Amino acid sequence: MSRASAAVRDVDPPGAADYLLGSSCVERERLLAQCALLRPAAAAFIDTIPLPPDADALDLGCGPLGILDLLSERVGPTGSVTGLDTDHRMTGWARESVGQLGLGNVEIRHEALPPAAEANALYDLAHCRLLLINTTGPREILGSLAAAVRPGGWVAVQEFDWATWQCDPPHPAWNRLKDLLAGVFGGDVHIGARLPGLLREAGLTDVQATAHTYYWHPGDRYQTLLLSFAHLFRDRLLRHTSLTIEEFDSLTNTLHAHLNERHTTVRESLLVQSRARKP
Ligand SMILES: C[S@@+](CC[C@H](N)C(=O)[O-])C[C@H]1O[C@@H](n2cnc3c(N)ncnc32)[C@H](O)[C@@H]1O
Numbered sequence: 341m342s343r344a345s346a347a348v349r350d351v352d353p354p355g356a357a358d359y360l361l362g363s364s365c366v367e368r369e370r371l372l373a374q375c376a377l378l379r380p381a382a383a384a385f386i387d388t389i390p391l392p393p394d395a396d397a398l399d400l401g402c403g404p405l406g407i408l409d410l411l412s413e414r415v416g417p418t419g420s421v422t423g424l425d426t427d428h429r430m431t432g433w434a435r436e437s438v439g440q441l442g443l444g445n446v447e448i449r450h451e452a453l454p455p456a457a458e459a460n461a462l463y464d465l466a467h468c469r470l471l472l473i474n475t476t477g478p479r480e481i482l483g484s485l486a487a488a489v490r491p492g493g494w495v496a497v498q499e500f501d502w503a504t505w506q507c508d509p510p511h512p513a514w515n516r517l518k519d520l521l522a523g524v525f526g527g528d529v530h531i532g533a534r535l536p537g538l539l540r541e542a543g544l545t546d547v548q549a550t551a552h553t554y555y556w557h558p559g560d561r562y563q564t565l566l567l568s569f570a571h572l573f574r575d576r577l578l579r580h581t582s583l584t585i586e587e588f589d590s591l592t593n594t595l596h597a598h599l600n601e602r603h604t605t606v607r608e609s610l611l612v613q614s615r616a617r618k619p
Pocket of ligand 1: 371374375400401402403404405407425426427430452468470471474475
């Protein structure tokens with residue numbers, strides 16, 4: 341058991357049921373591929389955070405891996421890493437990843453962080469990635485993360501902002517589908533842009549931010565991510581927007597053809613990384 345175990349509890353927090361992308365094997369594979377894609381940016385980000393020797397680190401909403409491997413390496417064999425996720429299948433897969441990678445200082449728990457008022461400050465670093473964008477309670481989660489770190493410790497967050505997510509040449513089908521999806525996604529798809537302000541609101545200081553983006557071409561798996569999301573959210577789109585089945589089929593078919601045109605590129609969402617210190 342990690343030294344920081346007492347800070348977690350076995351109940352579902354607000355927002356826990358909001359992860360609408362689910363926990364299918366397809367989603368697991370998507371998240372692991374995304375971990376590999378984002379690994380260099382995450383490593384550079386984590387390296388900027390000064391940690392004491394034997395640090396205790398937390399990855400909240402770790403999914404099937406998150407940045408557990410990077411944190412494990414960073415805190416070393418005498419430090420500890422706790423990975424929390426509120427989905428049983430995700431914690432099972434995270435344990436598999438930890439076993440396969442031989443990360444002896446990492447513990448995975450199917451538990452939630454307590455609300456800020458009930459938290460124990462046990463971590464030197466509390467991190468989450470792509471958790472806030474999928475929830476309706478980002479302030480509560482940041483409050484819990486801030487409360488979970490010791491004075492002088494760090495909260496680090498990585499979230500997308502869909503603002504930069506565009507195809508070139510532009511296409512009306514892209515804009516329509518992206519706008520409709522933003523409304524049913526479950527969280528604020530522009531949360532990345534709000535991170536520095538939200539960290540300040542959580543009572544943290546020394547706020548810093550940086551950002552990355554990526555470009556895709558026909559054949560790259562992320563060239564058609566918007567279409568994958570559209571199919572995953574098809575039922576919600578049909579239920580919660582004015583879109584008809586015929587329009588859905590027409591939009592997705594048209595966009596599929598456009599994204600596969602030889603010269604169509606896609607600029608990814610902006611990955612915003614922000615960190616702040618607890619006074
Ligand atoms: C998009 S995935 C990101 C996984 C991982 N952080 C990464 O970057 O690959 C979001 C994860 O957060 C988990 N989750 C959602 N709400 C949560 C909450 N309130 N507390 C802990 N985990 C949560 C979901 O089960 C899912 O595994």
